[in-house]
Amino acid sequence: MAANRRGNKRGRSVLSLDVWEDQYCKCAEQAQKRRREQSRVSKSTRRYAAREGRDDTLTVRDYNAGACENSEDVVDKYAEQRCESCGSGDDDAEMVLCDRCDAGFHIYCLRPILVSVPAEEWFCPSCTKPPAIQEFPKIQTKIIDFFRIEKFSGVPDTKKRRRHGGILTFSKRSRKLAVHIPSKDPRRLLEQMRSLATALTTSNIEYSDELTYPLGCAPRESNDASLEVGGMQEMNKDDRAAYELSKQMWREGQVAPLIVTHDPGQGFVVEADSPIKDMTIVAEYTGDVDFMRNRVNDDGNSIMGLLFTEEPSKELVICPDKRANIARFVSGINNHTREGKKKQNLRCIRYNVDGEARALLIAIRDIAKGERLYYDYNAYLSDYPTHCFL
Numbered sequence: 207m208a209a210n211r212r213g214n215k216r217g218r219s220v221l222s223l224d225v226w227e228d229q230y231c232k233c234a235e236q237a238q239k240r241r242r243e244q245s246r247v248s249k250s251t252r253r254y255a256a257r258e259g260r261d262d263t264l265t266v267r268d269y270n271a272g273a274c275e276n277s278e279d280v281v282d283k284y285a286e287q288r289c290e291s292c293g294s295g296d297d298d299a300e301m302v303l304c305d306r307c308d309a310g311f312h313i314y315c316l317r318p319i320l321v322s323v324p325a326e327e328w329f330c331p332s333c334t335k336p337p338a339i340q341e342f343p344k345i346q347t348k349i350i351d352f353f354r355i356e357k358f359s360g361v362p363d364t365k366k367r368r369r370h371g372g373i374l375t376f377s378k379r380s381r382k383l384a385v386h387i388p389s390k391d392p393r394r395l396l397e398q399m400r401s402l403a404t405a406l407t408t409s410n411i412e413y414s415d416e417l418t419y420p421l422g423c424a425p426r427e428s429n430d431a432s433l434e435v436g437g438m439q440e441m442n443k444d445d446r447a448a449y450e451l452s453k454q455m456w457r458e459g460q461v462a463p464l465i466v467t468h469d470p471g472q473g474f475v476v477e478a479d480s481p482i483k484d485m486t487i488v489a490e491y492t493g494d495v496d497f498m499r500n501r502v503n504d505d506g507n508s509i510m511g512l513l514f515t516e517e518p519s520k521e522l523v524i525c526p527d528k529r530a531n532i533a534r535f536v537s538g539i540n541n542h543t544r545e546g547k548k549k550q551n552l553r554c555i556r557y558n559v560d561g562e563a564r565a566l567l568i569a570i571r572d573i574a575k576g577e578r579l580y581y582d583y584n585a586y587l588s589d590y591p592t593h594c595f596l
Contacts, residue, residue, distance in 0.1 A: 290330070291315035304330035325503050339468060342403035349396055350459065352403050353413055358459035383441075383448040383568065384486045386462035388455065389479070395459060398479055401466040402532050405474040414492050414529035415456055417564070423496040424522055431558035433515040438558040449559070449566070452487045462488055464579070466535055474535040475578055482573040488552060489533040491565040493526030501525060508534055512556065513563045524565060533567055538583035552581040 287303065287310045288295040294312075302320065303310045305327045313320035316331070342349070350358050389395050406413055419426045431438045441449060455461070463480040482488065491510045498521040501509060508530075513522040526534040539546045552567045567581060 289315055302328055304328065304333055306330070306333040309333075322503070337408055340404065340408045342400045342407060344396075344400060346396055349399050349403060353399055353459070355459040356457050381485060383445040384483055385448050385452045385455065386482065386486050386488065387480075388460040389463055394479070395461060398461055398463065398465055399459065402464075402535075405466040405468075405535055406530070409474070409534075411526070411534065412529045413531065415453070415490070415531050417492055417524065417562075418494050418529050420494055420528075423494050423500070423525075426495075426562075428497070428520065429495060429513060429522060429562045431513070431561055431563045433513060433520060434556075434558075434563065435514050435516055438556055438563060440558050445557075446559075449487060449557075453490070462486075462532075464488070464532055466532065472537065476532060476536050478573045478575055478577050478579065480575050482569050484569055484571050486569040488567045488569055488579070489531060489536075491524055491526075491533040491554065491567060492531045493524045493529055493534070495522055496525050497521065498523050510554065510565055512565055522563070536567060536579045536581060539580045549578075549580045550582055551577065552579055554581055 287298065287301065289301060289312045290309045291311055292315050297312060300312050300314065300323070301310050302313055302323050306329050309330045309332065311330060313323060342352070346358075389398070403413070417429070419429075463478060463482065465477050465479040466474055467477060469475050493510075495512060497519070498511075499519055501523055504525070504527075508526050510524040510526075511521075512524050513520070515521055536552065539550045551569060551571055551573045553570045554565055555568050556563055556565050558564075567579075573579070
């Protein structure tokens with residue numbers, strides 16, 4: 207008889223009564239512990255386990271064996287749990303219950319969505335207050351200090367632009383990477399940086415425009431682009447010059463024309479503050495580099511794949527939960543619908559830069575002022591439930 211799973215707290219699963227009566231019990235505490243362990247097996251864990259040739263998951267019968275008859279009240283309580291958002295009781299393996307009020311939600315019905323069932327305590331939107339937006343002060347010295355800007359004149363370096371004029375000119379035939387064109391208004395540059403500082407401080411994230419390798423994560427020597435399955439894209443001379451100039455301009459406060467705003471349904475999002483040309487380097491995806499195997503149960507929704515190797519244990523991801531830049535707030539498309547795919551205006555392209563993997567967000571068409579930035583979260587993996595993205 208097939209098991210009928212229903213959502214329990216923190217995603218734990220319980221069996222319906224028709225299956226329950228066939229089980230032998232050991233004790234309710236053991237069953238509860240094993241259900242909690244099972245709930246922490248995410249999609250990434252199952253993919254990793256499959257590639258390793260082993261099964262890290264337990265069957266429903268396995269981890270429910272041992273539940274005793276006095277657990278019928280738990281079964282009755284959660285057997286007909288429905289999502290407070292969509293009203294459906296289906297897809298219960300993807301349902302999470304509030305640890306305070308017991309309200310149930312599909313992880314993909316929440317806004318922002320959850321990538322996986324949280325392993326720790328979780329509280330629904332009604333039981334938690336959204337973090338207050340901490341508006342960064344409109345003070346030039348504080349903004350410059352926050353981003354550790356080397357020098358800020360508020361005026362683009364036109365001499366440098368003329369020297370690299372061939373790179374900055376867009377050409378569809380050559381498909382060369384192009385450098386962003388910053389605002390000529392110093393006040394607008396400061397406002398763009400202030401909007402990013404507001405998003406980072408509200409999210410309790412430190413600004414970093416480089417990949418970081420903190421203690422406890424993957425060491426820098428593990429980022430070996432030569433290990434990429436099928437090889438990684440190399441930068442030609444012109445693209446490398448454009449990349450280096452783009453990074454230098456960010457360090458000097460000549461940032462890309464982007465503004466971070468707050469959407470009540472999606473959180474912080476990024477919009478173009480002026481037109482952006484096709485093939486422009488919008489941002490490099492930054493954060494802490496770690497092994498994928500260490501992040502299989504990570505509840506973060508912005509992890510980026512960096513290196514995909516023959517040995518799954520060597521695969522790397524970028525985790526922007528503690529350190530990040532503006533790429534952390536770029537939205538993902540619903541790649542299951544035609545309308546969702548039409549929104550995409552960026553693509554994440556991974557390059558081999560001096561033997562290390564780097565992930566760049568590149569414009570794939572001209573982007574109008576005021577247009578929200580989107581890319582496909584599942585360009586390399588299929589772990590994100592993007593079919594529920596707005």
